[in-house]
Amino acid sequence: MVTYGSIVTDDDLVFKALADPTRRFLLDLLFQRDGRTLKELESGLEMTRFGVMKHLKILEDADLVVTRRSGREKLHFLNPVPIRLIHDRWIDKYREREVSALLALKTELEKD
Amino acid sequence: MVTYGSIVTDDDLVFKALADPTRRFLLDLLFQRDGRTLKELESGLEMTRFGVMKHLKILEDADLVVTRRSGREKLHFLNPVPIRLIHDRWIDKYREREVSALLALKTELEKD
DNA sequence: ACCATAGGTGACCAATTAGTCACCTGTCAA
């Protein structure tokens, strides 16, 4: 594997975090409604608390999820900034128009 | 590991493809300039041809890269659609304004 | 004070993935 001198960049954390379906589902849950606790998130998944906790830590390290403590609870919030930066990396103004038109057409065609 | 019945969804291919730094670098190269051959892409990487080929296949399977044959060469093009769909999954109109404002502020602050 | 509850750590095993190599196919030009 190419490690580039074992340097782990910011974007590497983000993309690795997004690579797992469970973590994407956690982001989906937080997209629906923010500020949930581990307990609450855990109840929606067929996995032990430890598994979910590990996934949340990976999302937090990637800054895709930010947290706030409240007593003995820890509240989780979705941070959309890293997602936007992915978009901006490979979609410039030119491609933006291209893609928008394509997706609008797709929506139109699926309207049948 | 959670396999969800070993179902591999479209978005899984995309996110897995983006999880590797070499593949992201390949997308960067194609973002700069489209229509490159394997030979050309290979020359920019410290890896055997086989490694690069495997990465390109993964990108192609994920539809992040589309190709066109031309004689004995195969030309590679960046497809921005899957990237845009990632954005749309976790950024709605509300967050859109939020994020734009935040990134504009960041740019402003870094202008020193 | 006590105990139930929410969250946290390090070690461990199983499954997946990155990279290389020997070997093969199709195309072009002399």
Added chain:
DNA sequence: TTGACAGGTGACTAATTGGTCACCTATGGT
């Protein structure tokens, strides 16, 4: 038509990652 060149496949190894468990700390209600 033959040799060099562009691309392709399947098998293999080493490293990484996902999930669980035994065990631990901190907070809040009664």
